[in-house]
Amino acid sequence: xxxxxxxxxxxxxxxxxxxxxxxxxxxxxxxxxxxxxxxxxxxxxxxxxxxxxxxxxxxxxxxxxxxxxxxxxxxxxxxxxxxxxxxxxxxxxxxxxxxxxxxxxxxxxxxxxxxxxxxxxxxxxxxxxxxxxxxxx
Numbered sequence: 001x002x003x004x005x006x007x008x009x010x011x012x013x014x015x016x017x018x019x020x021x022x023x024x025x026x027x028x029x030x031x032x033x034x035x036x037x038x039x040x041x042x043x044x045x046x047x048x049x050x051x052x053x054x055x056x057x058x059x060x061x062x063x064x065x066x067x068x069x070x071x072x073x074x075x076x077x078x079x080x081x082x083x084x085x086x087x088x089x090x091x092x093x094x095x096x097x098x099x100x101x102x103x104x105x106x107x108x109x110x111x112x113x114x115x116x117x118x119x120x121x122x123x124x125x126x127x128x129x130x131x132x133x134x135x136x137x
Contacts, residue, residue: 014046014048017046019060020091020092021040022053022060023066023084023088024092025039025040026066026082026084031081031082032071033050033053033057033080034050036057037050037053040053057082060082065085065088065091066082066084067083068081068082068083
């Protein structure tokens with residue numbers, strides 16, 4: 001059983017990023033709510049429910065970050081699809097920059113190798129070699 005403290009950390013991290021993860025999933029194409037729940041549930045640590053996603057989608061809509069449309073479904077009633085607006089695209093782009101800087105800073109404090117946008121490892125401190133945690137320090 002995981003310690004209570006660990007669960008609280010994951011819960012707090014999830015609360016801080018789930019909105020942006022939803023918008024990231026909407027970058028390529030519109031999606032309906034349960035599809036978002038299913039996709040987020042497939043990612044470790046992002047397990048979420050319809051009770052979390054639908055209020056979040058309503059806030060994003062009220063904030064002008066997403067728009068909705070109804071589309072017929074071959075497997076049941078029509079579904080409400082959510083799509084990013086231009087403001088939503090700008091918001092997720094800004095978040096990506098903030099997230100990259102933030103996680104690089106946390107990685108540095110924790111003594112972990114950070115990764116450049118190109119996917120190449122970057123040293124934690126300029127000029128130091130990167131040691132992969134899998135290979136041992």
